[in-house]
Amino acid sequence: MRTRITELLGIEVPIIQGAMARIADASLASAVSEAGGLGIIACGGAPLDWVRSQVEEARRRTNKPIGANVMLMDPNAEALASLLAELRVEVITTGAGSPSPFIEMWKQAGIKVVPVVASTALARRMERLGADAVVAEGTESGGHVGELTTMALIPAVCEAVSIPVIGAGGIADGRGMAAAFALGAEGVQCGTRFLTVEECTVSEAYKEKILHAKDADTVVTGRGSGHPVRCLKNKFARKVRRLETDPAAADELEQMYLGSLRRAVEGDVEDGTIMAGQVAALVSQRKTAAEVIEHMVFQAEGICGRSLEQMAADSAARSTLA
Ligand code: TUI
Numbered sequence: 480m481r482t483r484i485t486e487l488l489g490i491e492v493p494i495i496q497g498a499m500a501r502i503a504d505a506s507l508a509s510a511v512s513e514a515g516g517l518g519i520i521a522c523g524g525a526p527l528d529w530v531r532s533q534v535e536e537a538r539r540r541t542n543k544p545i546g547a548n549v550m551l552m553d554p555n556a557e558a559l560a561s562l563l564a565e566l567r568v569e570v571i572t573t574g575a576g577s578p579s580p581f582i583e584m585w586k587q588a589g590i591k592v593v594p595v596v597a598s599t600a601l602a603r604r605m606e607r608l609g610a611d612a613v614v615a616e617g618t619e620s621g622g623h624v625g626e627l628t629t630m631a632l633i634p635a636v637c638e639a640v641s642i643p644v645i646g647a648g649g650i651a652d653g654r655g656m657a658a659a660f661a662l663g664a665e666g667v668q669c670g671t672r673f674l675t676v677e678e679c680t681v682s683e684a685y686k687e688k689i690l691h692a693k694d695a696d697t698v699v700t701g702r703g704s705g706h707p708v709r710c711l712k713n714k715f716a717r718k719v720r721r722l723e724t725d726p727a728a729a730d731e732l733e734q735m736y737l738g739s740l741r742r743a744v745e746g747d748v749e750d751g752t753i754m755a756g757q758v759a760a761l762v763s764q765r766k767t768a769a770e771v772i773e774h775m776v777f778q779a780e781g782i783c784g785r786s787l788e789q790m791a792a793d794s795a796a797r798s799t800l801a
């Protein structure tokens with residue numbers, strides 16, 4: 480299957496794995512890449528030597544392109560940006576901020592730069608600074624979220640820029656993929672769908688929570704603090720939401736967040752932050768990364784009637800005419 484995204488990134492199917500901080504390591508990323516998509520090593524919150532070792536491990540496991548993600552609120556972002564330029568991963572995605580200071584360096588290193596955006600303003604700025612594509616991520620996604628829904632954001636970003644757009648947020652199967660392509664995307668990014676795959680090393684307890692989640696089981700915490708995070712409802716999220724109504728509890732909340740993702744990832748799913756998108760409710764089977772990818776493309780092509788590839792070609796033509 481070819482779209483501007485597969486050609487740009489040197490992959491076989493236009494599906495990229497969302498970066499999931501403390502979760503997406505060489506095991507998951509290499510499995511997704513080996514299956515023809517683009518696997519991404521999530522560097523958020525990780526020490527530099529861990530990042531180096533995971534990129535090296537992914538290289539041992541696959542010869543296909545590998546991506547890495549820089550979470551821009553990470554205090555280590557600058558050092559990480561340089562390390563990734565040195566390691567020459569094929570693709571860098573970014574989140575939770577603007578990667579403006581690093582784009583030039585990454586381009587110089589021959590790396591494809593794909594910022595995740597939650598607004599047309601950032602998408603436009605990224606195109607101007609030389610980004611190769613953008614991920615338009617709606618608020619249905621897990622983790623740090625923007626305000627706009629995927630349904631509103633994808634077409635708005637497609638109209639705002641000429642570089643190809645990857646849709647994200649609320650996409651976990653071929654129905655979501657077909658919808659994203661209908662809105663103008665030429666690729667999709669899925670995070671939550673890959674949480675429960677065999678090659679994902681997150682704790683069994685975390686996987687079980689995703690597998691049993693229902694549609695109304697996610698909540699956004701931290702809206703008041705400027706760091707809105709979508710996660711599954713649990714004891715921890717309920718306590719956070721209670722304290723958020725008390726302005727005097729701001730410091731206590733800050734303390735509570737520290738280490739809360741790590742706790743959930745390691746298995747403490749009552750007293751930690753289980754980041755997940757709204758589509759957790761659609762994820763009820765474990766599968767392998769390759770099975771997820773194969774089924775998604777099969778289902779999306781079944782729905783489209785005409786091929787996804789044609790829809791993407793139409794989107795590409797529209798954007799170059801604009
Ligand atoms: O970044 C994400 N999702 C994430 S990052 C993350 S790690 C984390 N850990 C603990 C607390 C908080 C986060 C978990 N999930 N998605 C991409 C994304 N970026 N969504 C929204 C944005 C975004 C929002 C505002 C990007 C830029 C922005 O403003 C930048 C500007 O300068 O306009």
